[in-house]
Amino acid sequence: MNATDNNPANVLSRDVPVAVIGLGTMGHGIAQAFAMGGYTVRAIDETESAAGSALARITGNLEQLATVGLLVAEQIPDILGRITVCDTLEDTVTGTGLVTEAAWENLDVKKQLLGLIEPLVDEHTILASNSSSFPISESARDLAHPERAVVTHWFNPPHVIPVVEVVGGERTSDQTVDTALATLESIGKTAIRIDKELTGFLVNRVQVAMFREVFDLLDRGVATASEIDRAIRGSMGLRLAALGPLAIIDYAGWDISSATFANLAPDMRGDAEVPGTIKQMVESGHLGAKSGQGVYSYPAETIDEKIRQRDADYLSLVKLLHSEEDSA
Ligand SMILES: NC(=O)c1ccc[n+]([C@@H]2O[C@H](COP(=O)([O-])OP(=O)(O)OC[C@H]3O[C@@H](n4cnc5c(N)ncnc54)[C@H](O)[C@@H]3O)[C@@H](O)[C@H]2O)c1
Known part of the structure; x- marks a missing residue:
């Protein structure tokens, strides 16, 4: 970690909400990670089933974290209370300091979405894309303020895997990258500064x-x-x-x-x-x-249990990493 990555002056204030767009495999876990880190989170998904099931999926994840001792069960209602699933994009992003899009992996979708969000937010609001492959120089090409756009690339399951790659583009400002890095570190993530924008980033x-x-x-x-x-x-x-x-x-x-x-x-x-x-x-x-x-x-009747077991295995390793940090 670079010295600037953990500079508290760069951390987004917890008085300002953050937003997550898209609540599929990645988005619901990203919303959860921000809420666990103390942020008020507004979220949206254009698909009714994804929007409707997001809080239940997050509750299941939180209960699993409590089961393995990475969370105190009494904290769950407060964490869930910080997350609101909204009906409109405007309600979701207005007044937020950082918006993370985790929508379909399609460049036109990402460009259009960022274009719809930009007029609804302050010019300093960070627009982060969780794209696995599109550089932010491409997806934010048409923005009026591309300096506030950055890739924050999380790994599945995002509430479990520590690393998030932070990749600026040709026009991303240092301040945007520093704030993204510091904010992600502040919610317990291992935020990696990527200095060059290559397809697929690093990992x-x-x-x-x-x-x-x-x-x-x-x-x-x-x-x-x-x-x-x-x-x-x-x-x-x-x-x-x-x-x-x-x-x-x-x-x-x-x-x-x-x-x-x-x-x-x-x-x-x-x-x-x-x-x-x-x-x-x-x-x-x-x-x-x-x-x-x-x-x-993967017989259908075993799949939920297999995924739960996979996450429990990942979590036991994450727990070891945390205990190393605590004793460092
Ligand atoms: N799945 C992974 O392992 C993984 C890992 C890292 C990054 N990513 C990236 O994260 C992003 C999301 O991936 P995912 O696996 O969560 O996909 P997903 O298909 O599970 O979820 C995407 C969700 O976005 C919603 N959505 C799409 N367009 C929207 C819009 N305009 N407004 C609101 N909601 C919208 C969809 O309804 C869907 O629920 C992609 O860019 C993907 O490449 C995925």
Whole structure:
């Protein structure tokens, strides 16, 4: 973390509400994270079912946090009391200091939405996009004040995963980036300053580089899917949860890592072709948990429990991270 990232002077006042647009997979958890951090949150979704179920989904998340000891159950009513699901965009964003859009991943939708929000808010209100791929220079291109627009890229589930990437664009002001970083840190997030705007930002680029190799190993039949998962979890996965990749190399030695890279890289995939096995999965409708079948099976009656278990596993690791911070 840079010194400026945690400068309390840059944190958005908790007297000013924040807004979240889109309450799907990401938006409801983002609204929850701000409410847990003490902000009054106004939220909206254009789909009735998403708007209508948001508070129940957030309640379920909060109860799970209480179950694993990351929240005191008595705090739940206050946190929920800070969130209002509104009926109009105007009611949602007027008077807010930071608006996070978590709408569909479609550039036209994002541009249009930011264009609708801008005239309803103060010129200093930060407009943050949770896009996984569109740089803010693109989505905020038509704004009158693009200096207040920034990508804040959260990870799923957003109320659990600590990191949020903060990526300014060509015209984003330093003040906007500093306020976004400090505000996210103030609600307990690990806010990462990204200095260059690249497609996929930082984390997803590293993730896709790993996926390319994992897909290729699967495609070549090097090991079964479950053996690949077991191997990575019990080695790289464990190490990466404790140290960053560059610190890992510091311990391994840069000379060793340089030689390993030179030996292995020529034998590894470097192209952008989707491997055959993966194409087959998609063509046969094996899309993963959402279709009931990926490399593993997800019978409909077990899916809610499996997701709850996944989040409980993530939370037990987050708890370890918190206890490390507390004892630091
Ligand atoms: N799902 C992930 O793992 C993930 C991770 C990081 C970032 N993202 C990004 O977050 C954004 C949202 O993704 P998601 O997975 O939550 O999608 P989602 O489909 O679950 O939810 C999107 C929600 O936005 C609502 N919406 C769309 N346009 C709207 C508008 N104009 N006004 C109000 N509501 C609107 C939809 O009704 C829907 O409920 C996308 O940009 C996505 O790329 C997703």
